[in-house]
Amino acid sequence: MFPKLDPVLHSELRLAVMSLLAGVESADFTYIKQQTGATSGNLSVQIDKLSAAGYITVEKGFKGKKPCTTCAITEAGMEAFRSYIEALKEYIST
């Protein structure tokens, strides 16, 4: 019996965002956009979904006069990410 893959993570862009945030303390919207190559609109929607699942925190603030959105992975997000990778490994090994 295969373990069920987390539907929140099983999407290309959301998975890329989680993989990126797993390796840093936090990252701002522009950096995530640059690294994933996503459009602002799509990225914004996916970030909201990850945030609603409690996998990331989203902090909206200002850098000087410009608005700045900073994202960071939560403990629950890290745990879900680890479980997702374990599940993937099981899929591949069988």
Add this chain to the structure above:
Amino acid sequence: MTAKESLALITETMNNNRKEITRRGGKYFVLWGILLTFFSLLVYCLWKTTGHAEWNNLWFALPIIGCPLARWIRAKEGSERTGNTVSRVISGIWATFGVFACSSALFTIIFTKCNPNPIATIAAGVSMTALIVLLFGMAETITGVALKNWAIKIAGFVTGIGGVALYYIIGEKGGFEEQMFLFTLSGIVLVATGLIVRHQNR
């Protein structure tokens, strides 16, 4: 997405992210290297022209100019908190080096002000230079270890041992030209390190 594609995406994103963060770190090596080279040459020229060793106090302007500049670059690229383990270790190493180097320089100044013996003053200057270059070499070598780069490891070792060699070769004779040469060399080594880091992580 298949399981394989998902794992490949995770690996690729993580690798690209690690490379980008390390590549951005290279910028700070170049910045500090340019400043170090500039100040070495400036102090050397002023010291040689006027004969006053007090020009060495200009060294304290290096962190005063360098720190806000580094902070400005970080703010400009929006990476204040975008760091990984390697970049944090490297920042820690160089921050520790900066604190140790400035503290040693301060102690030397206090010591030389309290001790009127000119030979002791020169000896203190030489040993301070040797100590700073040795610390620099250690920081550079540990950076090479963290980045798994042999060129940086060797450059750090050569510069650090250069500091020790300086101490034994010129001893109490002074030799400010040799001291300034070592500082200039250290600056060039830093710039080269930054360029290597940036090239390696393109």
